[in-house]
Amino acid sequence: MKKLTYLLVISATLLAFTAFRPVAGKLVSKAGHISFFSHTAVEDITANNYKVVSTLETETGNVAFSVPMQSFEFEKSLMQEHFNGKDFLNTKDFPKAKFEGKIANISAVDFTRDGSYEVSVSGNLTIKDVTKPITEKGTITVKSGVVNAKTKFNLVLGDYGVTFKKGKPSTNIAKEIEVTLNADYQGE
């Protein structure tokens, strides 16, 4: 009888742990959304991409993003062609942009409890073949087991060798663009 009670207690505990397992360890997002916005007096340009892959480690705070550049979609096909072309992002030779970094204040995020947490992320951003260190702010939201990360920051295109010296692009594309990122994570 005693044995049976033990068994019951152990299985109940195990069940409780599996049923209410808090999100922890390595989280993966396979369909994040990234967009950018460029504003000039001449025109506003927006592009959207829904194929961002990202990982977030809840213990270490390590984060990584991989952005397939050809998945950016523009309203006008000519803009999309320019964006991908050899003179600008050269996406045939550099199909992905990458970010790898760390959330400085990861201990402030309680992944077991619903809430919204402001975080600071530092790391290296690689676009084309240029890598630069960046530090940006973001928000991590935990809601009933789903972890979401959002960030919005400005990017100077010239820092990554994306420059427009002449013609329409030099007047129609802002030197500094606004990047918005939104990703839902799940356990691996």
Added chain:
Amino acid sequence: MTKRKVIKVVLTIVVVGIAAAASVALYLFNKPHRDIQSASVDFALTGHALVQEYLTSAHEANQKYLDDSGDSKIMAVTGNVRSISRDMNSQVVVLLQDEGDKAGVSCTFSAATNASAEKLSVGQTVTIKGVIRSGAGYDADLDLYEDVIIEKSDVFNQ
């Protein structure tokens, strides 16, 4: 020909030329996006073969399938449905991946084709047509294998 006539002819040519150039520019500026589903298939192969090609040499595969302008090759990929999900734009995403393969082929449908993706079920073998955006490969920072990305997809019936 009188001087007046010459001026008239020259002026006409200039005006017609400007109008033609302007309409070409306007056409290019507003050129519609390529219609993937009505274009012909460039490559038909299995998801397994495509993933293997990328894992063997991503550079060679990129040179073969990706295009400078972003108008990359149109693929018809056959494989087993591993999962069906939705992205943040409400588009259905069908992952084709064979048992034992390290990466698969992630096919994003569109508002126009979502309905045909919803008829699919996990485990089914299917051929999906779409444009390739990027390849498969191991990423050390993510510490995982990324899938081949196909977009503007629809179920392909030969």
